Amino acid sequence: MQTTRTTPSRLAKRAHYDEVTIHPILDEALFCTVSYTIENQPMAIPTAFARKGDKIYIHGSVGSHFIRTIENGAPVCISVMLTDGLVLAKSAFSHSVNYRSVVIFATAEKVTDETEKMEALALITDHLVPNRWADLRPTTDSEMRKTTVLAFSLAEASAKVRTGGPNDDPEDLTLPTWSGVIPLKTIRLAPVPAEISKAIPLPDYLA
Amino acid sequence: MQTTRTTPSRLAKRAHYDEVTIHPILDEALFCTVSYTIENQPMAIPTAFARKGDKIYIHGSVGSHFIRTIENGAPVCISVMLTDGLVLAKSAFSHSVNYRSVVIFATAEKVTDETEKMEALALITDHLVPNRWADLRPTTDSEMRKTTVLAFSLAEASAKVRTGGPNDDPEDLTLPTWSGVIPLKTIRLAPVPAEISKAIPLPDYLA
Numbered sequence: 301m302q303t304t305r306t307t308p309s310r311l312a313k314r315a316h317y318d319e320v321t322i323h324p325i326l327d328e329a330l331f332c333t334v335s336y337t338i339e340n341q342p343m344a345i346p347t348a349f350a351r352k353g354d355k356i357y358i359h360g361s362v363g364s365h366f367i368r369t370i371e372n373g374a375p376v377c378i379s380v381m382l383t384d385g386l387v388l389a390k391s392a393f394s395h396s397v398n399y400r401s402v403v404i405f406a407t408a409e410k411v412t413d414e415t416e417k418m419e420a421l422a423l424i425t426d427h428l429v430p431n432r433w434a435d436l437r438p439t440t441d442s443e444m445r446k447t448t449v450l451a452f453s454l455a456e457a458s459a460k461v462r463t464g465g466p467n468d469d470p471e472d473l474t475l476p477t478w479s480g481v482i483p484l485k486t487i488r489l490a491p492v493p494a495e496i497s498k499a500i501p502l503p504d505y506l507a
Numbered sequence: 508m509q510t511t512r513t514t515p516s517r518l519a520k521r522a523h524y525d526e527v528t529i530h531p532i533l534d535e536a537l538f539c540t541v542s543y544t545i546e547n548q549p550m551a552i553p554t555a556f557a558r559k560g561d562k563i564y565i566h567g568s569v570g571s572h573f574i575r576t577i578e579n580g581a582p583v584c585i586s587v588m589l590t591d592g593l594v595l596a597k598s599a600f601s602h603s604v605n606y607r608s609v610v611i612f613a614t615a616e617k618v619t620d621e622t623e624k625m626e627a628l629a630l631i632t633d634h635l636v637p638n639r640w641a642d643l644r645p646t647t648d649s650e651m652r653k654t655t656v657l658a659f660s661l662a663e664a665s666a667k668v669r670t671g672g673p674n675d676d677p678e679d680l681t682l683p684t685w686s687g688v689i690p691l692k693t694i695r696l697a698p699v700p701a702e703i704s705k706a707i708p709l710p711d712y713l714a
Contacts, residue, residue, distance in 0.1 A: 330691075333540045333551060333586055333588075335540075335550070335551040335584070337544050337548075337549050340547070340582065341512065341544075341612070342584040343512075343610075344542040344551065344586040346608055348604065375547065375549060376549060377542070377549040378551075379540055379552075379553060381538065383537065383693075386635050386695075388636060388639065388698075390644070391646070392628060392639075392643045392650075393650040393654075395639075397538075401553055428593050432595065432599075436598060437598055443599075475644060478704050478708070478709060478710050479703065479707075480700040481698070481699045481701075482698045483695070484537075484693060484696070485693070485694055485696055486693045488593075488690070489692055491685075491689045492672075492689075493685065493687040496675075497684075500684070500686075503685050506685065506689070
């Protein structure tokens, strides 16, 4: 949703407020950074998350100072960035980055419904490793009691996206300097079994 | 430096305060997230940066709301995370992430010395693409006037690092579930020339 604080002061043409842009970025990014404030001091914690509909979920220990600070509705800013490429222009000034980022302004809602809480934990697990949850033993009551799940609305989310090649000043176009894009990609390497799992076949969902 | 706010409430054994741990994380990460506060609302901006000694530099447009908010010494929290692997345990609860993160609490010093400012821009450029700066035409006075460079001390920086395989509860060790690590890596793909640079040989530093 476009609000005063989701409207960028710079390069507003790169801003998007539609879920068709925002949701896939949130679904592709594995981690977000949650920024919050303690007595005017900004703090930031990178953490796993998952989206369902127009909400995202994070989880943490019930004893975490971070979780306890934000669980009662302190304002947070959740940011995600996917970096797709380094954009090399003819001049240093026109160098840029191809990225897809999302910023969410929200306050936490503590998830107290046990079914929604369990589903959120499954979503967070499967967001990192699709189909993992179904392969795991049930989560125990004790584990559930030690875990807080927080939900955040995407109502005040915005995306910013840059794609394409360099935008050089006209007077630089004839310079003999190489220009273009170096694509960046995050990849998963072959799974490395724990010592105790060396005899266990790698599940299909990890192959 | 270990201070009250750089001491984690959780897993303090993963915290580090020495530059031998902190500097390589900052040198490997391409982007940081700068969190700041406007009237108690946390905000966050991902941006490029570079380290020199016990300082990091960022840059931005002189007209950027973000830059103008923090350039006069508002408290910021700068965070960086490198994700090295997804740690799959026998239980959902023991799943984890191998990561190397740095959090810096600091306030901006605006770099007004022209030599230091130019050097910072070179460092930021070469941090993303080593040896790029020397291949570029000189930055003009007009470009310098449009750019603000901010420096932040690493005095109150801390790192948090997790490595290794899953740590399962003893009673889960005999479960038939596969456990181990899925390594994550960010790679650079082959450079893609801009249309106007197709006839220009790829420089050695990009090969």
